[in-house]
Amino acid sequence: MDVYVFVIVVVFIGCASGVVNNILRNQRELREQAPDENPSAELSDLRARVEVLEKIVTDEKYNLTRELNALENQP
Numbered sequence: 001m002d003v004y005v006f007v008i009v010v011v012f013i014g015c016a017s018g019v020v021n022n023i024l025r026n027q028r029e030l031r032e033q034a035p036d037e038n039p040s041a042e043l044s045d046l047r048a049r050v051e052v053l054e055k056i057v058t059d060e061k062y063n064l065t066r067e068l069n070a071l072e073n074q075p
Contacts, residue, residue, distance in 0.1 A: 056062060
């Protein structure tokens with residue numbers, strides 16, 4: 001066997017083992033991740049946060065502050 005072919009085979013085996021190792025590690029990590037146990041609770045939390053943000057944005061003081069800032073920034 002030629003020396004160059006031997007070197008190419010060794011490099012190929014090294015790269016292939018690294019790829020296989022990464023694939024196996026990723027599969028193990030995916031199995032270890034716990035699925036979201038209660039997505040409806042997360043959804044209700046997000047809805048509550050959106051309601052708070054809507055109250056802030058529709059607040060008159062917020063609108064007044066925005067309008068004053070816009071007037072200050074005019075040339």
